Amino acid sequence: DFRQISGRAGRRGFDDIGYVVAQAPEYVIENVKAEEKAAAKGKKSKAQKKRPPEKGFVNWDEKTFLKLQTAPPEKLTSSFNLRHGTLLNVLSREHEDGCAELRRLIRVCHETPIKKKGLRKKAFALFKGLVEGKVLTIIPKEERTGPAKVELNVELQDDFTMNQALGLYLIETVLKLDPEDTKYVLNILSLIEAIVEDPTAVLRKQTDKIKTALMAQLKEEGMDYEDRLEALEEVEHPKPGKDFIYATYNEFVLANPWAKEAGVRPKSIVREMVEDWTSFEDYVKSYQLERSEAVLLRHLSDVYKVLVQTVPPTAKTEEVAEAEEFLSGMIRQIDSSLIDEWEKLREMENS
Template identity: 35%
Template sequence: MSLTEVLEHTPNEPDALYDAFVGWATGGGFSLYPHQDDALLAILSGANVIVTTPTGSGKSMIATAAHFATLAGRGRTYYTAPIKALVSEKFFALVETFGADLVGMVTGDASVNPDAPIIACTAEILANIALREGADADVDQVVMDEFHFIADPDRGWAWQVPLVELPQAQFVIMSATLGDTTRLQKTLTDTTGRDVTEISDAARPVPLTYRWSLDPIHETISTLVADQQAPVYVVHSTQAAAAEQAQSMLSLGAAKPSKERAEQIKEALAGFKFASGFGSTLQKLLRSGIAVHHAGMLPKYRRLVEQLAQQGLLQIICGTDTLGVGINVPIRTVLFSSLTKFDGRRSRQLRSREFHQIAGRAGRAGFDTIGYVVAQASEHDVENARIVAKHKDNEKKLRSVRRKKAPEGFVNYTEATFTKLIESEPEELFPRMRITHSMLLNLLERDGDAAAAVVRLVDSTVTDRRTRRTLLRRAAALGRSLLSAEIITRLPEPTPSGRRYQLDVDLQHDFALNQPLSALALAYMETMDEDEPDYALDVVSVIEATLEDPMTILVQQQFRERGEVVAELKADGVEYEERMEILDEITWPKPLAEKLEGAHEEYALKHPWLRESPVKPKAVVRDMYTAAMTFA
């Protein structure tokens, strides 16, 4: 019997709902763990619930119970996650549990059944609803998964906004690595007036063992596979390193499948179309039981890898730390190729939360009795360990032999670092806030005092006076830019609800500024002459100017351009110093740069948010077309 059918025969009373849900779970072969039972009782009592239990301890069952309880009261419940892939995965799981009519999905790219009583969405979607509608929003319950993202400098605001702006909602907050939740509990109580129950005493269903490896990484992986500790997920700091490692393991034949498994893989891949280039490479890897998995892959490839992993057909998966975001890739062993990462600004050691979030994915409940976490020593430490082992009986030789040094800029980590991470507790989460034009425009759609809402949001996040002042000054500056652009006007008198400004433009219901340059691109293309011979290529260049710069490609284009120029300058007898001055001004091709920058400046007068999103002229696709290149 489906949960929807159970609801049809269950009165909306806590005791009846409790018995019905436990009965449904038991009928499906699941006995609730004590912490799941406690969470169900807390949800049915109307309390906010914070679930900070280990990975694999059944948080999904708690989320299902939450949706069940809200549906029983004819309410509307939202499930939020940080990435679209996880939202999509959860959407299909919820459809299977509650039926397609009751479940919808909304992301920045797709909208399916958006009026359904259960909505799976990205955190930003719900945050924008909270900003626009506040206490009037049709949101009775919010299940926030991977809640540790609230500390993300760029995206944390999307987790904080609903906590402050949805006082009518019950919150179920989940993460394996929350740390001290005292501050979070206070925010929830202050906003909603509900009691808060923390569920944090769950035992991990599949215990973990930890090991430090001083073998070369390919030997470490081969040993894990040989010792029946596969599937192995090898965590790399970059996507390129993950792909390179997968290719290396393919060359070594480290995961060569049996005839039976090879046939199963062949059947699983039947009918799937792989493009040339990376697709062809991935196909070869998969046929050998090896995969690559990271956010830079096309969704269809990433989903295929996850499906094969769920079927137990993969032995080695080389990926990045996207594993820690709750993606359902069942694995037995997590192998850290390094205990450092580049965070966008600098290379550093992994933090406690990052380590535990990834390590916790090892061991599959219902499949494994133990999970394995292995940390790989750095290459120079591996080499030095080999030297020590080779000369361990010759102390004189050992003293004189030259040890391998760490490469320049290397962020050091040792077995002691590994031990410290294992024993550490996740750091306390501190929420982040960003003030943007999009936030202000969404708040201004609400019939209330937008300025007071901004102050409330800032005060819920920061205690430091300087940071508070900076955020409020930014809000004031952005507000003035909206006034200057005549997007908003000040009312002569505040409305009874406290509204002081009104929008002078009509915004669509789901307005957002995820791609602020798109409107500029469309407006500019309307001014272009379709009869011009380069019209189609110029359209491509306009679109390319709205996208992020792929610096690896652009640097190579710049290198090529400079090479051509320096050859000409040498042929013309230009002196070295003058050549260097000229070369400093040579960059990658930027078609329409002057025109697009002029249009951007003009368009920004009426659309001030564009000032924070400059155009980025480039010619990647255009260059490929004119040179008759392919993606292979």
């Protein structure tokens, strides 16, 4: 991360020279100020009570800064993978031979020859499932009017995102929700969170918080220690609406076998934030996520993108629009470049 940030300060063609300044931790600065203040008042040099760092604080000093500058960067390893969303994005292009492009992507990726061979097999298996599920159709040679060899069968809104393999499931299931339900917005968010990747670090903190509260409650009730430990083993992160999500997903898979591999993963992070109108900072403090802020921000961004692009406009009530605005404002406040760059990409795609 340090190399990336410092590299941006002196990109070729943009800046001739760049600087990165590291400031000491807040508690160190406060201690220095206190010492200077005491010296200015002419107090004798005696042991001053120094302010300690906050619990769980990851400390750094000048040696840390020097190490970041001189230590070799960590080796980057490729993690290229194929999912249904990738295939749909590439193969559904109207003015390009998506099949040839998919083969090219596998050929030029930075994986080993053995892994590339596995990727080709996986691509064929995913492709076969999409064709059998009637999501894609192979265009007969005599009917082809351009380079495209396959076509997408489903009708989607113009800016629908294929990044999520279960985007089609989301569209179908959102329409089953009752807009008059007081938890309509929260239920939509639960569906979205169920189809995006799990932010493991955040879910772990949620589980830990529940376990801590339960442990104290069971101890107060007089339960034996061994029984308490056994009860804690059954604790998992919150999954509101999981019965509805699992049931509708199983129905969807019966009609779309290709979606079976993706799976749904119910959770409640963004839902919890919207339900309580919790700020990013308060949520981080509540679950002690100081070291996982980037993970939380990425999850927020993923959910926001799906909410904007994939949820049908007809399903967006005034309350849904308010939640969308709430998330947009939160993400923009933390890192406006995420929203700005994404909106530029959307404008380019639409034009």
